[in-house]
Amino acid sequence: MTGFHLAHGAVLAKDGIPLHYGDLGAEYHAALEKAVVMDRSHEGRLHIAGDDRVDWLQRIATNDLMDLPAHTGRPTLFTNANGRVIHRAVIYNRGDWLLAVTEPGQGGAFQTSLQRQVFYNDRVHFVDLTATTRQFVLHGPESDQIADALLPGAAAFTSFHGAEVTVAGVPVFMVRRKPVSGAHWLLVTPSEMAEQVWAALLKVGAAYSLIPAGSLTYNAIRIRAGRPAIGHELTANYIPLELGLWDEVSFGKGCYTGQEILARMESRQRLAKTIVTLRLDAMAEAPVELTYEGKPAGMLTSSVVTPLGEILGIGVVKLPLAVPGQSLMADGSVVHILGLPGVQSL
Numbered sequence: 001m002t003g004f005h006l007a008h009g010a011v012l013a014k015d016g017i018p019l020h021y022g023d024l025g026a027e028y029h030a031a032l033e034k035a036v037v038m039d040r041s042h043e044g045r046l047h048i049a050g051d052d053r054v055d056w057l058q059r060i061a062t063n064d065l066m067d068l069p070a071h072t073g074r075p076t077l078f079t080n081a082n083g084r085v086i087h088r089a090v091i092y093n094r095g096d097w098l099l100a101v102t103e104p105g106q107g108g109a110f111q112t113s114l115q116r117q118v119f120y121n122d123r124v125h126f127v128d129l130t131a132t133t134r135q136f137v138l139h140g141p142e143s144d145q146i147a148d149a150l151l152p153g154a155a156a157f158t159s160f161h162g163a164e165v166t167v168a169g170v171p172v173f174m175v176r177r178k179p180v181s182g183a184h185w186l187l188v189t190p191s192e193m194a195e196q197v198w199a200a201l202l203k204v205g206a207a208y209s210l211i212p213a214g215s216l217t218y219n220a221i222r223i224r225a226g227r228p229a230i231g232h233e234l235t236a237n238y239i240p241l242e243l244g245l246w247d248e249v250s251f252g253k254g255c256y257t258g259q260e261i262l263a264r265m266e267s268r269q270r271l272a273k274t275i276v277t278l279r280l281d282a283m284a285e286a287p288v289e290l291t292y293e294g295k296p297a298g299m300l301t302s303s304v305v306t307p308l309g310e311i312l313g314i315g316v317v318k319l320p321l322a323v324p325g326q327s328l329m330a331d332g333s334v335v336h337i338l339g340l341p342g343v344q345s346l
Helices: 002-007 024-033 053-058 107-115 143-150 191-208 215-225 259-268
Strands: 018-020 035-039 043-049 073-079 085-093 098-104 125-128 133-140 162-167 170-176 183-190 210-212 273-280 288-292 295-305 311-318 327-330 333-339
Touching: 018 215, 024 035, 024 133, 024 210, 024 215, 035 191, 035 215, 043 053, 043 107, 043 133, 053 098, 085 107, 098 107, 098 183, 107 125, 133 143, 133 191, 143 170, 143 183, 143 191, 162 183, 162 191, 170 191, 183 191, 191 210, 215 273, 215 295, 215 311, 273 295, 288 311, 295 327, 311 327, 311 333
Parallel strands: 035 210
Antiparallel strands: 035 133, 043 098, 043 125, 073 085, 085 098, 133 183, 162 170, 170 183, 273 311, 273 333, 288 295, 288 327, 295 311, 327 333
């Protein structure tokens, strides 16, 4: 797809993923008001097969992965002994195998981490699909209409429910994901036919003002939404509950690495800190410490200046200060708490 994206005006990152298509303002507006299609193929895709695949994964993941209906998925974390985040992935039931979709750039590290958990009698094996498939996403309020045009009835799907569809004669796995800006759809297609799928999406989406967008726009809308990202919030500095990921942890399943810590936090119903969305009066480059009355209050973990001139951020702050309207400081700039994203408790 590299030559294809370049021919259509893209500026690419080193990994070949488009950064933008020449008009960040138009991309950002479309993501908020209409619809965009993005190439997110740097998110790893791993085929997990073998008779023990579900039982084995259930032993090491934070979420309950048993009894997933076909073509549905469930997000989960993988934590260390202290309950801190190592990896995040969404696990989809593809019939006689599982598809794991990772955070950007984490496919290889995720597979290595999983392989360390496979023991002699475990009937589990992996195939890296990152090179043989491409992954596109739709974001924006009009994305449901586009999905419905591809598969009548798709707009009624709930989160992480999907189906096999045919786009321009190509088999595509399409599934609804957690919203970032409006609706959010994932499409996985064979690499050799990815260009015709991309072109078909733009053709179908033309009636809904669909345009292509890059990673810079994604970063802006994910910070606006308070969506944790690898290397920023999804790190060993935090436990999942502090990041608003309560829905990605099961408190009724058996043991897994880090389970005791997370269970203790849940039973107490008290956290020391939590994730917040922020508006900054002046740009401060994350990561940087947040303070309140000169004392440590937390960390600014992500920040961005949007094409509209908004200065937005994500932070993890002490719970008593996590109140919309509360003002903090970051590197000399006043920072205002806008809200508490994600799921704060169950």
